[in-house]
Amino acid sequence: MPEGGFGYIAGGAGDEWTLRENRAAFERKQIMPRVLTGKGPVDLSSQILGISISSPVVICPMGGQGLAHATAEAGMAMGAAASNTIMALSTVSTLSMEQVATASSGPKWFQLYLQADDGVNRDLLRRAKAAGYRAIVLTVDSTATGNREADARNNFVFPLPFGNLVRKGTGGDIHALNAKFALNINPRSIEFVRNESGLPVIVKGISHPDDALLAINAGAAAIQVSNHGGRQLDGSPATFTVLPAIAKAVDRKVPIILDSGVRRGQDVFKALAFGADVVGLGRAAYYGLALGGWKGVRSVLELLNKELSMVMQLAGAQTVEDIKRTALV
Known part of the structure; x- marks a missing residue:
């Protein structure tokens, strides 16, 4: 990839402390294996x-x-479908949601950056439902653009259009586009998205237990513990660090998704053992797409699943529910 594009994908905010901490947090917890349970093969x-x-x-x-x-x-959607998993499509995708919807038959969610203009929001939500997306991922940690210094150093401007949002004067300028995002997101925003879409709403960008409870009380169908891969507020804690407190507050009322920093099957295992129900993969899948299109995406998912299977077998966990009962030390 060109330097500017790679910097946009790989970089974090500020000094990139949170970007690094997302990985380091996983390394501070170890899996306590059970070897005499007689369980296996894994599922x-x-x-x-x-x-x-x-x-x-x-x-x-x-x-x-x-x-x-x-x-x-489209390639990402095909790779996800080939691996029998879900792909979430960004508001600021290169292709339109309609183009991606027809690229594969696999299940898809649509991620919404809430816009200041509710008319635009309604249009996006109605298009997503009409195109067959099965949930809305409402991102709540992007009311301001993170301090992406790599973009500034590279004088990075998107060389491509945005398939879902085309506005006069923005072209491929992600920062001009971000200036149109809503500056105030609160529980009423969740209610708006749920009512306008008629779809389950996953609230993404939660790092505090109180915000998780506010989201659930506003009708969230799931919570996504995320710090945007370290791309927003530098100095905020790793998602893995805050996960147990959020899981305790949520108390299985709704599913919890965790993202940011996941690179290995061991990370998936630890996240599930620490309170998540599902793990979201970001940059690793992006790099797989770069290296091999849909087959690259599939290969990344296959590798993670192979590693996860191995860890489950060695740790004495036959199922995902068994993982959730495994101790970390």
């Missing part, structure tokens, strides 16, 4: 919001995937 199958998937790993929304491969989000 990775899972489900979320009524959708059955082959493993507890889904694809997170990521913008501008045309930076990685000519097939863009």
Whole structure:
């Protein structure tokens, strides 16, 4: 990939402390294996919001995937479908939601960056429902653009259009587009999205137990514990660090998805043992797309699932529910 595009994908905010901490947090906890349970072979199958998937790993929304491969989000959708999992499509995708909807028959969610203009929001939500998306992922941690210094150093401007949002004067300028995002997101925003879409709403960007409870009380169908892959507020804690407190507050009222920093099957296992129900994969899938289109995406998911199977077998966990009962030390 060109330097500017790679910097946009790989970089974090500010000094990138949170970006690094997302990985480091996983390394501070170890799996306590059980070796005499007699369990096996393992079963990775899972489900979320009524959708059955082959493993507890889904694809997170990521913008501008045309930076990685000519097939863009269509390739990502095909790779996810080939792996029998869910792909979430970003508002700022290269291809339109309609184009991606027809690229594969696999289940898809639509991620919404809430706009200041409710008319635009209504149009996006109605299009997503009409195109067959099965849930809305409402991102709530992007009321301001993170301090992406790599973009500034590279003078990065998107070389591609945005398939879902075309506005005069923005072109491919992600920062001009971000200026149109809503500056105030609260529980009423969740109610608006739920009512206008008629679809389950996953609230993404939660790092505090109180926000998780506010979201659930406003009608959220799931909580996504996320710090945007370290791309928004530098100095905020790793998602893995805050996960147990959020899981305790949620108390299984709704499913919990965790993203940010996941690179190995061991990370997936630890996240599930610490309170998540499903794990979201971001940059790793993006890099797979860059290297091999839909087959690259499939290969990344296959590798993670292979690692997860191995860890489950060695730790004495036959099912995803067994993982949730495994101790970390």
